Amino acid sequence: MRASIAVAHLLAAGFVATTLGGCGTPVRTLPGLARTLPLVVVSKGLGGVLRGSIRIDQLQGSYLVSRGTFSCSGTYTLSRVDTRMYVPILCNDGRKGTADVLNGQSFMSGSGSLTMADGSTGKFLFGEDTKKFQGDTIAQ
Template sequence: MIILGVALASLFGCGTVITVPTIVKMPDGSVLRGTSSATMTVGQFSVTNAENTLTCSGTYNPMDASHVITVPLSCSDGRTGTAKITRTLSGMAGSGTATMSDGTIANVAFGEGLTADKVTAPPSAQPQMAR
């Protein structure tokens, strides 16, 4: 854990901001693009759709050494949610799913070289049949 802290401290330096592309793909195939940025004290992300009608954002602890992190998020349309992200060993890339307050599930990915075609849309939610 001490080695990780030293490695992150040298990576971030004093006041250094690391920024990587971030993409969220919704069940209907729509894409929200933006960035995730981190310093030694705060991590944050923001993504927006092409029409600029929906923005989602959140913050996380960049010093959390967990392989899987949970990131609370909120969107401009009033929805809230939680993203569960599995990070690579470097912590500079990762992917996972976001579950929104209305039940929507979206796929999330971040990291250098990321393009929308590398992120798949989650299956559309299917209504549950009454038994």
């Protein structure tokens, strides 16, 4: 009996609602466990197609995309749950920007656009939505 109560408390404490943002169904992770989702970015200003992943842990998300030695990354807190959120971008060549993220209903996929401080723009997909990526474009 004590063991089952301890497990129940662990699960209750560990199922922290985390997402890339969203008011619907939250992503649930146990302490120490994270979810990783594929990410693809298409931007002429960033040199074409960049691939990588998003990592979602209890209260923080992070991502990294790259093409050769060029990369862009960022971290963000998951303190709010929104279907739309803005995430900072920092590239290893010093460029900075912002991603406008639109989460899907499951919060395990979505899309968005990015704008860099130098005026470069692009689009991205993550999670299951990366299946919409075709060649070097993002299907509508």
